[in-house]
Amino acid sequence: MSEDWLARWREGRIGFHRSEPHPALTHHWPRLGVPAGTKVLVPLCGKSVDMRWLAQHDYPVLGIEVAAEAIEQFLEQSPAEVSRYHKAGFEISRQGSVELWCGDFFHLHIDQAAEIGAFYDRASLIALPPATRHRYAFHLAQLIPPGAKGLLVSITHDESWEGPPYSVPAEEIRTLFEPNFRLVHLEDNPEQEDSKRESVWELERRGPHG
Numbered sequence: 001m002s003e004d005w006l007a008r009w010r011e012g013r014i015g016f017h018r019s020e021p022h023p024a025l026t027h028h029w030p031r032l033g034v035p036a037g038t039k040v041l042v043p044l045c046g047k048s049v050d051m052r053w054l055a056q057h058d059y060p061v062l063g064i065e066v067a068a069e070a071i072e073q074f075l076e077q078s079p080a081e082v083s084r085y086h087k088a089g090f091e092i093s094r095q096g097s098v099e100l101w102c103g104d105f106f107h108l109h110i111d112q113a114a115e116i117g118a119f120y121d122r123a124s125l126i127a128l129p130p131a132t133r134h135r136y137a138f139h140l141a142q143l144i145p146p147g148a149k150g151l152l153v154s155i156t157h158d159e160s161w162e163g164p165p166y167s168v169p170a171e172e173i174r175t176l177f178e179p180n181f182r183l184v185h186l187e188d189n190p191e192q193e194d195s196k197r198e199s200v201w202e203l204e205r206r207g208p209h210g
């Protein structure tokens with residue numbers, strides 16, 4: 001499955017990439033009340049400029065992305081110096097307060113996520129086929145400490161094509177995350193011409209007593 005993504009990056013088939021920060025991030029993130037300085041996990045991060053927005057607003061970022069091309073293209077967007085190192089099977093590049101881990105999200109271990117206090121997920125779920133979405137929701141819950149918050153932006157469409165992007169309806173988002181997170185459905189954006197509609201969610205990791 002990662003092979004498909006590597007091919008997409010190689011061939012430049014990255015229609016999901018946005019050149020401006022996502023409005024759901026700029027609008028909703030400040031309302032979550034995540035303290036400045038909290039490290040934000042950005043799973044399946046691509047070369048999203050949302051990471052720069054978070055860093056500029058005092059949130060250090062840990063992004064995970066399987067495609068080295070994506071990471072290099074992100075780093076090229078800024079003249080700032082890059083330091084590189086290797087840890088636990090990941091090639092890591094750091095630029096300012098953005099750390100990019102090149103590798104498979106499912107290989108990120110809780111010990112490596114110790115400093116994470118929030119997360120931002122735009123278009124991760126819709127990149128994954130149904131069975132992997134279960135694995136994703138479970139793995140994310142392992143990495144996020146109780147009480148930590150996150151923002152999730154997903155997509156539904158009329159399913160006239162299979163995906164990616166896969167259509168992930170609200171009921172599925174609840175089924176996936178409710179066992180481990182409290183969810184608030186913040187908004188559904190207007191339907192686009194290709195029937196795509198974005199949904200935006202606030203998530204809070206439950207503690208041991210719910």
Ligand SMILES: C[S@@+](CC[C@H](N)C(=O)[O-])C[C@H]1O[C@@H](n2cnc3c(N)ncnc32)[C@H](O)[C@@H]1O
Pocket residue numbers: 002005006009016017018043044045046047048064065066067070103104105106121122123124126127
């Ligand atoms: C739909 S894109 C979204 C990228 C980014 N979140 C954004 O908003 O532009 C999904 C990304 O996940 C990456 N990806 C897919 N499977 C992955 C995995 N198992 N581990 C890490 N990255 C993965 C792909 O290479 C792709 O860049």
